[in-house]
Amino acid sequence: MTVRGIDHVGVTVPDLEAATRFLIAALDAEVLYDTLPAEEGPVGGEETEQRLGVPPGTRQLAIRMLALPDGPGLELFAYDPPGRxxxxxxxxxxxxxxxxxxxxxxxxxxxxxxxxxxxxxxxxxxxxxxxxxxxxxxxxxxxxxxxxxxxxxxxxxxxxxxxxxxxxxxxxxxxxxxxxxx
Known part of the structure; x- marks a missing residue:
């Protein structure tokens, strides 16, 4: 078994589109894909709560994967209700x-x-x-x-x-x- 490096870092943001614009402008990030497009969300319920360990009633609004030019991916998450x-x-x-x-x-x-x-x-x-x-x-x-x-x-x-x-x-x-x- 060999750990080869960091694949991605998950970041919860209050506004997926604003965070995407910042990461593109500031760090040359590139959008790869939306795992959960906003128009297909929200996703919640007992299975989501158990899988992610989030409080009851928490729903995923959108998930997006970005790539940095020479580094790990950045996976953006938007939730309802927003976290602390x-x-x-x-x-x-x-x-x-x-x-x-x-x-x-x-x-x-x-x-x-x-x-x-x-x-x-x-x-x-x-x-x-x-x-x-x-x-x-x-x-x-x-x-x-x-x-x-x-x-x-x-x-x-x-x-x-x-x-x-x-x-x-x-x-x-x-x-x-x-x-x-x-």
Missing amino acids: SPALPSDLGWQHLALYVDDLDAVRERAVAAGAHELAPPHPLPGPEAGPANRFAYLRTPWGSTLELVTYPDPQPYERQTSRRRWRPAPPRSAGEGEAGG
Whole structure:
């Protein structure tokens, strides 16, 4: 058995269309398909409640799968009634989405222009992750979820202690790379 990586991250949003527009504008996400198109919902009842572990009376309004350019999918869910407020980093459970980016400043500016709120300017990665150009920034999406942008192009101190490395997407291919020649 081998875990190969993250396939997708599920995100509950208050407005599926607005969240889709933000993710396309901010992160170059692409809509792949609707598992539950809004016009076919809502879906609820005992089976849904048991399968998902949601409170009685909760109904799924829509489900959409998006793809990031070089990362896992983002599966958006809309529910009725909407859930509690978005998780903060101090809450229990999975509480933020971190995306590796090549140009942190450009992606941060794009996300802010698309409606994200920057919590603070980018910071250097600390301690075992440090390096001259290694940085991160936290933002809030328009619906209040925490989004981290991270880049670590320089070697990190932890790499001297182990041969195991953090996963990160492969660098982008140059134009024509991998194409058959003629």
